[in-house]
Amino acid sequence: xxxxxxxxxxxxxxxxxxxxxxxxxxxxxxxxxxxxxxxxxxxxxxxxxxxxxxxxxxxxxxxxxxxxxxxxxxxxxxxxxxxxxxxxxxxxxxxxxxxxxxxxxxxxxxxxxxxxxxxxxxxxxxxxxxxxxxxxxxxxxxxxxxxxxxxxxxxxxxxxxxxxxxxxxxxxxxxxxxxxxxxxxxxxxxxxxxxxxxxxxxxxxxxxxxxxxxxxxxxxxxxxxxxxxxxxxxxxxxxxxxxxxxxxxxxxxxxxxxxxxxxxxxxxxxxxxxxxxxxxxxxxxxxx
Numbered sequence: 069x070x071x072x073x074x075x076x077x078x079x080x081x082x083x084x085x086x087x088x089x090x091x092x093x094x095x096x097x098x099x100x101x102x103x104x105x106x107x108x109x110x111x112x113x114x115x116x117x118x119x120x121x122x123x124x125x126x127x128x129x130x131x132x133x134x135x136x137x138x139x140x141x142x143x144x145x146x147x148x149x150x151x152x153x154x155x156x157x158x159x160x161x162x163x164x165x166x167x168x169x170x171x172x173x174x175x176x177x178x179x180x181x182x183x184x185x186x187x188x189x190x191x192x193x194x195x196x197x198x199x200x201x202x203x204x205x206x207x208x209x210x211x212x213x214x215x216x217x218x219x220x221x222x223x224x225x226x227x228x229x230x231x232x233x234x235x236x237x238x239x240x241x242x243x244x245x246x247x248x249x250x251x252x253x254x255x256x257x258x259x260x261x262x263x264x265x266x267x268x269x270x271x272x273x274x275x276x277x278x279x280x281x282x283x284x285x286x287x288x289x290x291x292x293x294x295x296x297x298x299x300x301x302x303x304x305x306x307x308x309x310x311x312x313x314x315x316x317x318x319x320x321x322x323x324x325x326x327x328x329x330x331x332x333x334x335x336x337x338x339x340x341x342x343x344x345x346x347x348x349x350x351x352x353x354x355x356x
Contacts, residue, residue, distance in 0.1 A: 093122045110222050117144025161229030163189035167242050170196025178234040180205045182305040225249035248328035250321030254308050257296030268292040291323035
């Protein structure tokens with residue numbers, strides 16, 4: 069995503085700094101940003117680093133800022149903030165990524181064999197009892213990275229083509245972490261992935277695409293955040309990866325981040341509070 073000259077000036081002007089300092093930052097503190105004290109902080113869409121200066125007041129353990137514009141990252145790095153690191157989080161992506169425990173139900177074998185078949189680079193973060201078995205399956209394009217820090221994983225998310233998520237999970241936070249870094253997820257279309265991934269389309273079989281059944285027209289009008297495949301087979305995942313590669317321009321990093329923010333802790337708290345308040349009003353009305 070590129071900004072025009074006028075947009076770039078507006079994003080870096082005095083009015084923007086005033087709003088950031090006097091409006092946005094205090095609001096974020098009230099919503100829980102102060103909980104970042106002593107913790108690792110990742111800011112997506114960090115811009116020119118002015119927000120990093122404000123966040124530094126909270127004394128986080130570490131800070132990583134990611135933005136889609138190299139020009140903004142260059143401005144941020146000039147601030148020379150102690151302990152802060154900045155990364156460009158856009159571009160074509162260098163590899164597929166899997167972040168998972170090495171357990172049978174995670175089905176990392178599908179990700180490995182699909183990348184073997186397509187000869188695509190795959191990096192795998194994690195460890196577990198299935199590691200020896202998975203290593204025997206891996207071809208020359210597959211790399212095992214072992215456990216990594218949150219900061220290292222955030223950088224991998226930002227650099228990857230897409231996340232591969234072939235297991236069946238009740239929810240699964242990993243696809244949302246990838247989306248928060250502007251990267252789509254290619255996921256098995258059952259369980260929690262149906263709640264967190266807005267599919268371009270559901271692949272119903274090897275090489276066969278159909279409109280996704282994920283709640284009807286409500287999702288059809290929203291920007292896609294990934295590809296869902298219908299069968300836990302190598303062939304189905306291969307078809308999904310080929311579908312993704314043929315439609316990569318359909319996935320907009322900003323839309324992916326906006327979708328992930330809908331699952332943010334502060335948003336979740338607000339939704340729960342609203343739900344409880346509505347139910348209480350209904351209950352009180354029924355008693356009257």
